[in-house]
Amino acid sequence: MRFTDGYGRMSFALARNMARALCVVGLLLMLGCDHGHEAGASTTAISAEAAPAVPPASSPALGGYCPVELVERGRLVTGDPALTLQYQGQAYQLSSPTARKTFAQAPQRYVPPFSTYDPVQFSIEGTRTPGSVDLFVLHKDRAWFFLNENNRRKFLLSPDPYISRALSGQK
Numbered sequence: 001m002r003f004t005d006g007y008g009r010m011s012f013a014l015a016r017n018m019a020r021a022l023c024v025v026g027l028l029l030m031l032g033c034d035h036g037h038e039a040g041a042s043t044t045a046i047s048a049e050a051a052p053a054v055p056p057a058s059s060p061a062l063g064g065y066c067p068v069e070l071v072e073r074g075r076l077v078t079g080d081p082a083l084t085l086q087y088q089g090q091a092y093q094l095s096s097p098t099a100r101k102t103f104a105q106a107p108q109r110y111v112p113p114f115s116t117y118d119p120v121q122f123s124i125e126g127t128r129t130p131g132s133v134d135l136f137v138l139h140k141d142r143a144w145f146f147l148n149e150n151n152r153r154k155f156l157l158s159p160d161p162y163i164s165r166a167l168s169g170q171k
Helices: 012-031 041-050 067-073 097-105 119-125 149-157 159-168
Strands: 080-087 090-094 113-116 132-139 142-146
Touching: 067 090, 067 097, 067 132, 067 142, 080 097, 090 097, 113 142, 113 159, 119 142, 119 149, 119 159, 132 149, 132 159, 142 149, 149 159
Parallel strands: none
Antiparallel strands: 080 090, 132 142
């Protein structure tokens, strides 16, 4: 079967069949049908695949402080809720469009490796106890949080054993 004439133009039969197919597809889309499936069923599935559902965080990660400012400058700068990005089920508020772009390019660099849990408390008790966002240490460009000043001091004296225990999950 030939689809073009001798000049490279589409044959009338092919053009007619393509027009019919487009009309049928358009009609199905307008009616919300998808090849015999329930109306809207595949649309929901496609939407779920294109944008995975992330459960909304009850409060922003890091107490709403910008993780980029924290890691890059060692400062607690309040993030803007309008510049929030989701990463690993947490909502991170960024302080500026530049910080948002920076975070989006490499979020793993800015997310604390042990969340906001206190690595010293974990080494002592074996439990993941949230630290205070106000009590943090930057060590090797990573933020670590502490339950109290005493734990923070212990960490500063010898951080590596606490980090290894926290990241290995062993007390």
